[in-house]
Amino acid sequence: xxxxxxxxxxxxxxxxxxxxxxxxxxGTSNPNLYWYRQAAGRGLQLxxxxxxxxxxxxxxxxxxxxxxxxxxxxxxxxxxxxxxDSGFYLCAWSGTGVHVYGYTFGSGTRLTVx
Amino acid sequence: AQSVTQLDSQVPVxxxxxxxxxxxxxxxxxxxxxWYVQYPxxxxxxxxxxxxxxxxxxxxxxFEAEFNKSQTSxxxxxxxxxxxxxxxxxxxxxxxxxxxxLIFGQGTELSVKP
Numbered sequence: 001x002x003x004x005x006x007x008x009x010x011x012x013x014x015x016x017x018x019x020x021x022x023x024x025x026x027g028t029s030n031p032n033l034y035w036y037r038q039a040a041g042r043g044l045q046l047x048x049x050x051x052x053x054x055x056x057x058x059x060x061x062x063x064x065x066x067x068x069x070x071x072x073x074x075x076x077x078x079x080x081x082x083x084x085d086s087g088f089y090l091c092a093w094s095g096t097g098v099h100v101y102g103y104t105f106g107s108g109t110r111l112t113v114x
Numbered sequence: 115a116q117s118v119t120q121l122d123s124q125v126p127v128x129x130x131x132x133x134x135x136x137x138x139x140x141x142x143x144x145x146x147x148x149w150y151v152q153y154p155x156x157x158x159x160x161x162x163x164x165x166x167x168x169x170x171x172x173x174x175x176x177f178e179a180e181f182n183k184s185q186t187s188x189x190x191x192x193x194x195x196x197x198x199x200x201x202x203x204x205x206x207x208x209x210x211x212x213x214x215x216l217i218f219g220q221g222t223e224l225s226v227k228p
Contacts, residue, residue, distance in 0.1 A: 032214055043220035044204065090157055094214050102148060103216055105157035
């Protein structure tokens with residue numbers, strides 16, 4: 001069966017520090033991968049999505065970047081965190097072709113920038 | 115492009131009462147529709163989805179939603195709620211042939227009181 005792992009679960013970082021959040025998927029190949037951010041009372045905002053290794057699409061301009069160095073690995077990064085980067089970050093995967101519809105989410109990372 | 119509006123940010127109800135969480139969408143293409151549930155500090159879990167066929171879809175825990183194309187709605191209902199249904203619920207839409215990207219509503223916080 002397919003599983004998705006996301007870590008760390010919580011993170012407190014000072015303003016200006018770097019960030020690296022990792023997400024890996026098991027039990028499937030060539031998934032579509034997504035990073036979402038959830039701010040309090042503001043729903044889910046799609047940040048990045050990837051349809052293959054090295055293929056990253058950014059949905060909104062921001063202080064973050066994403067990379068996909070391996071088929072089932074998706075990394076969210078920042079060189080210098082801002083206070084506004086605080087939030088709950090969720091990674092998700094979906095199938096491709098006829099299985100592209102509907103996501104499976106990781107358990108999320110609660111990031112607090114202080 | 116697609117958009118989703120969840121008309122109620124918070125819905126308080128008493129245990130064993132019926133509930134309806136409203137969701138409206140807009141899209142210039144055919145859509146697939148989803149409801150996700152999020153328990154505190156967890157990722158999102160798929161509750162039910164409409165891809166094709168019967169416009170009434172059901173989940174294993176008693177929720178149902180009906181796709182109404184003329185009213186562009188996909189409201190979520192349950193005839194009798196439990197304390198354990200307390201969570202945040204997200205409606206999401208994906209446009210046909212749009213690569214599977216999900217657009218989420220702002221969420222509805224369902225609070226079930228004894």
